[in-house]
Amino acid sequence: MSEVILDIKNISKKYKNKYALKDINLQINAGERIGLIGANGSGKSTLSEIIAGIRKPTSGEVIKKDDLVIGIQFQDSKYPSGISSLDMIKYYCDTFDIKYSKEEIMALLKTYQLDSFAKKNISGLSGGQQQRLNILLSVIHRPDLVILDEVSTGLDIEVKETIFEFLEANIVKKNRAMLLVSHNMEEIQRFCERIVYLHDGEIKDETTVKKAIAEYGSVFNYTKAKFDYYKKGIKPTPVGGKNNE
Numbered sequence: 001m002s003e004v005i006l007d008i009k010n011i012s013k014k015y016k017n018k019y020a021l022k023d024i025n026l027q028i029n030a031g032e033r034i035g036l037i038g039a040n041g042s043g044k045s046t047l048s049e050i051i052a053g054i055r056k057p058t059s060g061e062v063i064k065k066d067d068l069v070i071g072i073q074f075q076d077s078k079y080p081s082g083i084s085s086l087d088m089i090k091y092y093c094d095t096f097d098i099k100y101s102k103e104e105i106m107a108l109l110k111t112y113q114l115d116s117f118a119k120k121n122i123s124g125l126s127g128g129q130q131q132r133l134n135i136l137l138s139v140i141h142r143p144d145l146v147i148l149d150e151v152s153t154g155l156d157i158e159v160k161e162t163i164f165e166f167l168e169a170n171i172v173k174k175n176r177a178m179l180l181v182s183h184n185m186e187e188i189q190r191f192c193e194r195i196v197y198l199h200d201g202e203i204k205d206e207t208t209v210k211k212a213i214a215e216y217g218s219v220f221n222y223t224k225a226k227f228d229y230y231k232k233g234i235k236p237t238p239v240g241g242k243n244n245e
C-alpha cells in the first residue's frame with residue numbers, strides 16, 4: 001500500500017458567513033497525481049491553499065508527513081516591486097537551502113524560456129512569462145507534493161508543451177505527488193491518476209482517470225456529466241468506453 005503523505009480531515013472553511021468548503025476528507029499518497037475539478041467558485045483554490053498551509057481552515061486539520069516539502073504555483077502571483085526572475089530564484093535557493101550551480105540555473109531559465117528576461121523587473125514581464133516563473137518557482141525546491149493551479153492558463157501552444165514536458169520529466173518520472181487544479185480536462189487526463197470532483201464546497205465524487213475514461217469515454221465527458229448533474233439535475237448517461245467527444 002502507498003504511504004499517505006497528507007491527510008485532510010474534516011476541513012471546513014467559512015468566509016464571513018458563507019461556507020467555501022464543507023467537511024472535506026481526502027488523503028494524498030506518495031507520488032500520486034490528483035486532478036481537482038469543479039465549477040468556478042466550488043472551492044478548489046481554497047482547498048489548495050489550505051493544503052499548502054497558506055490559508056487556515058475554519059475547522060478540521062491537515063496532517064502532513066514529517067518533513068514533507070510542498071511547492072505551490074498560484075493563480076495570481078504578486079512579487080515585490082523592482083525584483084527580477086533571477087533575484088526570485090536566488091531568494092528561493094537561499095530560503096530552501098537549495099544548491100544549484102550557475103549553469104543549472106541558466107538551464108532552468110532556458111527550459112522555461114525565461115533566460116532572455118532573467119534580469120528584467122518581473123512587473124515588466126507578460127502574463128505568460130510571469131506564469132512560467134510561477135511554475136518554475138513551484139518546483140525549484142524539488143518538492144514531494146506540487147500544487148498547480150491553472151498551470152496552462154495564458155501560455156501559448158509551444159510554451160505549454162515545453163512546460164508539460166518539464167512536468168513530465170520532473171514530476172511524473174520522479175514520482176512526485178501532484179495536485180492539479182484545472183478547467184482543462186485534457187491536462188487532467190494526461191497527468192493525473194485520480195480525480196476529485198468538488199461542487200459547492202463538497203467532494204461529490206472521486207474516481208480514477210482510468211474509470212472515468214472507461215465509463216464516460218474521456219475525462220471531459222465525465223466532467224460534463226457531473227456538471228450537468230450537479231448544476232442542472234440532468235442524470236448522466238455513461239457510454240461504456242466509447243469516446244463520444
Ligand SMILES: Nc1ncnc2c1ncn2[C@@H]1O[C@H](COP(=O)(O)OP(=O)(O)OP(=O)(O)O)[C@@H](O)[C@H]1O
Pocket residue numbers: 015016019020038039040041042043044045046047
Ligand atoms: N478571500 C475570500 N473572501 C471571501 N470569499 C472568498 C475568498 N476567496 C474565495 N471566496 C469564495 O469562496 C468560494 C470558493 O472560491 P475558490 O476561489 O476557492 O473557488 P474555485 O473553485 O477555485 O474557483 P475558480 O474555478 O473560479 O478559480 C467562492 O464562493 C468565492 O467567492
